[in-house]
Amino acid sequence: MKIKLILIILLFLNNFAFAKTKFEKRFEKDLNKISKLNSFVDNEGNPYELDENIDKDKTIILIYTHGQWGGDQKLNGCNRRWSKIPPAIYQLDGTKIKDLTIKTYQLCSGVRGWFQSEEDKFWQIYDKNYQNVNSVLNLKDKNGILLIDKKKGNQKYKVMKLKIDEFKKNGFNKIVLSGHSAGAVSSFRLKSNFPKLINGVISFHVGFGGKFAKAKNPDQGWINWRNYNKSLTNWSQIGEVILFTHDKDWADTRKTLSFMTEFENIKFFDLSDTQCKKQKLLADYHGIALTKCFADEDPRSKEIIKYLNKIY
Numbered sequence: 001m002k003i004k005l006i007l008i009i010l011l012f013l014n015n016f017a018f019a020k021t022k023f024e025k026r027f028e029k030d031l032n033k034i035s036k037l038n039s040f041v042d043n044e045g046n047p048y049e050l051d052e053n054i055d056k057d058k059t060i061i062l063i064y065t066h067g068q069w070g071g072d073q074k075l076n077g078c079n080r081r082w083s084k085i086p087p088a089i090y091q092l093d094g095t096k097i098k099d100l101t102i103k104t105y106q107l108c109s110g111v112r113g114w115f116q117s118e119e120d121k122f123w124q125i126y127d128k129n130y131q132n133v134n135s136v137l138n139l140k141d142k143n144g145i146l147l148i149d150k151k152k153g154n155q156k157y158k159v160m161k162l163k164i165d166e167f168k169k170n171g172f173n174k175i176v177l178s179g180h181s182a183g184a185v186s187s188f189r190l191k192s193n194f195p196k197l198i199n200g201v202i203s204f205h206v207g208f209g210g211k212f213a214k215a216k217n218p219d220q221g222w223i224n225w226r227n228y229n230k231s232l233t234n235w236s237q238i239g240e241v242i243l244f245t246h247d248k249d250w251a252d253t254r255k256t257l258s259f260m261t262e263f264e265n266i267k268f269f270d271l272s273d274t275q276c277k278k279q280k281l282l283a284d285y286h287g288i289a290l291t292k293c294f295a296d297e298d299p300r301s302k303e304i305i306k307y308l309n310k311i312y
Contacts, residue, residue, distance in 0.1 A: 023114075034077045037106070038106060038163075041104050045085075056171040060100050061175045062093075062178060064179065065107050065180075066180055067207060068110055068152060071152075072119055072151065073119075076108075078106060078108040082282045083110070085106040086180070087294075087295035088289060088295040089178050092305065092308075107163055110152075111156070111159060113150055114152075153182055164194070174199060175198055176199050177198055177201050179202075181207035181283075184204060184207065185229070193233075200307065200311045202242055203243035206245075206252055208230060208252050208256070209251060235259075235260065235263055238265065238266065240311055242303065243257075244271055246274075246289075248272065248284075250284065250286055254270050269300050271289060271300065276291050276294050279291060289301075
């Protein structure tokens with residue numbers, strides 16, 4: 001009888017130990033919902049299913065990831081215009097590079113981040129400690145999970161890594177990331193942390209919040225937090241990457257990203273003199289490179305295929 005009781009208790013404790021937290025359940029729910037719009041996209045912008053007999057060794061998977069909006073409690077899917085894969089990327093689908101073929105993929109990555117009470121606690125402690133980043137990095141929730149890991153940007157990073165691992169598991173070994181705003185930030189970070197998994201990065205209007213941190217009278221909290229976010233990428237190990245910027249971008253410009261210019265392998269393309277017009281639904285100048293005009297009429301869009309030819 002005692003042995004039975006012990007076995008029952010052990011079984012209960014085992015199930016309890018592996019029970020999913022509320023946050024983990026929400027993550028899975030969010031991921032299942034937004035993943036419905038994940039798809040390969042042809043050169044006319046239409047979703048399609050990949051031929052299961054495709055030669056994986058001769059296929060480049062070009063994954064595009066959107067930015068984020070609406071705060072940490074807001075779910076971001078691919079149903080908004082500015083979150084869809086842009087023409088400058090999907091028009092490359094089917095393009096040949098030597099004996100390789102590009103396949104473009106739209107990844108929806110906007111799962112929700114931490115709960116509001118956790119966010120409030122995090123920033124209150126940050127401010128209380130004179131906006132010292134180290135004062136909050138070890139804060140945990142009641143389940144022992146670091147609060148910083150539950151932040152929306154870090155959850156985006158997690159979704160992207162899961163998709164990369166999935167492609168790798170399925171036999172695709174040539175992967176390039178393209179991202180806009182926060183999607184570009186995560187792309188750089190992933191490339192520097194997993195250089196053998198990712199061959200390159202194409203960044204559109206990367207968003208580190210530089211214009212807020214470098215305003216006339218910037219808040220020190222912005223500066224400290226931006227510096228921390230920058231430190232998450234090992235810039236000296238990032239390899240060859242390209243990025244497109246605009247001087248009227250409300251997030252970051254070539255000037256606020258000047259810390260990157262010391263690395264010769266990071267190549268800038270400034271779109272400030274482009275003839276393409278800003279579009280409200282594409283975040284104004286923060287989304288110039290997402291426009292069809294950029295893909296069709298700005299010659300600098302051709303730098304993307306030049307870059308891919310170079311790294312392959």
